[in-house]
Amino acid sequence: MTRVQLSLRARGLKNKASGKNISDPFAVVTLLAPQSSPQSSGGAPQVLGRTETIYDDLSPDWIKTFTFNYDLGLQQYFVVTIYDEKEKHKNSDNLGKHKEIAQSKFELGSILGSPGNINAKSVSSGGIVYASVEESAFDARKLLLAVRGRKLANVENTLFGKSDPFFEIYAKKHSPHGDSWDAVYRSEYIRSNLSPEWKAASVSIETLCGSDLDRPIKISVFDFSKKGIFTPMGSCETTVNDLVNRSNTKQPSNFKMLEGKLVIDKAWMIGDSGDAGLAGKVSNLKMSEAAPVFSTSSAPPRVASAKKPSFVDYLSGGCELNLAVAIDFTGSNGDPRRPGTLHHMNPSSSNSYQKVITAIGSILEKYDSDHRFPVMGFGAKYGGVIQHCFQCGPTPEVVGVNGIMDAYNSVFKTPLTMSGPTVFTKVIQVSAAHAIQAQRAANQVGKQVYSVLLILTDGAVSDVMATKQAIGEVCNAPLSIVIVGIGNADFSAMQYLDDNSVGRDIVQFVESQRHLHSKGSLTAATLDEIPRQLVQYFSMNGILPGSKVVLREEDIAVSSDEEEIDLGLSINAEGEIAVNGGGYYSDGYDMPAVSYPPVSSQPHTPGAPTQPFTPGVPPQPYMPGPSSQPYTPGAPSQPYTPGMPSLPASGVPSQPYAPVASSQPYAPGGPSQPYAPGAPSQQPYAPGAPSQPYAPGGPSQPYAPGA
Incomplete structure (x- = not known):
């Protein structure tokens, strides 16, 4: 679990003010709750709070931020509702007194997966809302400042008026395009007073300086204007350490402004143990009052310890996750035409394989910026030859989750015999080669890629120790392996692979049956270890996160909400903003938006299949592409060469499988006998000891399995 903070801004909002006035927008953020089944309590929607009001501005940049707990495996939706604050109800949380301007829904993972960790949504009423996210390490300390001005410059343009001063505190942000100052705190303004005493300021240490107490910060003073145009009155730069150390030695910090001084009489930090309520107690602290005394444990160190890279750091630097999917087509899954079997397809509901693919995918x-994924199958026979790794679908990679589903469905239109044994080793080797190749190519252009292999299987592997060895041989590749058990088989061998890793731990096993009540429960369990495994891989190879991607506003892709947002806000009995209707999203296994081939619910009749088979269109061997260097997992006796798998789906390395054309439609399992998955008319295939070399189409050399 990682803490992240959300920042908001908007551009070109619709003006809801009357006459020649301009709207004064503020935003309310609501975290939606999953609408889980009765077996699981998904919680209730929660209002996280509201921003400050930006006056006379239809393109506001709000300073207030909101904190979330981020988990890769959980979808977290939130809604941003923007209101125009009415003057006579200023600072009132009674939303019925204000006019709604716009509303947009965002998903936290989608923001973190986007370039620059930012999403933009157009709103139907006009304008664009921007939501950006960055990591907020769990540093609960806060900096408290007692600030006053002394004989400040009067920059008021009226003849007899005086300035209405307020101050802002800025954090210094680094980017490839140069450093910038981001406002993280704004005080109240003091009307007509050139020697103001403001309420004590409270600022998160993490937000202000990223826990680096010697990072520069800036404090600027302005003259407030209802029109939103603030006149500078002076600014200064300092550090948290400098302010606190001066305060500890009873030396006020004096900073020269355009005229007069900005004085910080007291600066101190509070933590989260025993003094969490003190921030409220000092909110009205004045200069004449003594600052609270805190334990020496709150004293800041002079040098902050180096922060270890995190998963979010790598995402912020542009690291992408590549997904590969491998699907079990062994005979133990049952006849896919029979209802109740694991691969049976029903147009009105998803089978277990489809549920897992859509949930995790x-x-x-x-x-993944290009949304292209390889889809592989294992455990089926083509032409009587068992294939432990073959391409699903017509192309080596498919586009999006719908593409994965189409590739999966297409396998049942090919002349396969669902057979066995269950072997993962080939799929693991091919995926590791693909992962190494992808990271190598990304590194050449200054980017980073980490791969995730999702294996869906209905049973245990036939050779546990061989599988364990294969995993050990690829444990140093930029790869995580997630194995999801489908059905009710005995998966103790799979759990053994998870619990007994060789080298770097890259395997996670989950039984899907335990998470049928909630899609979020399944994805949280399956993806739980990937952030740690990714950071471990890059750290052990000395690869630091890239510089945070920074986009110009005009380069940020803008999308729109595809559905109406069901959310109602009001004031509860305690006077707080609360949800009074809606605020939920579906956490069920939604039916994928793809078309399925018709499947008969009756037993298959030889010679009358639902769709005739077209010879010459079998699945192709999966080829991850050429590589400049051979992949060597664990230094085997022969180098592994990606792009030339030794067990292609067709059974013929040099030529695709081309069954003899027939005027009759294809009848799986042979026309004389009904189709029996896992029990073809031929004798079971014995790898390594065939009675005759298999030579479909008459190639120049016989096929030699295992060589």
């Missing part, structure tokens, strides 16, 4: 695709 819909999350991971947000972290």
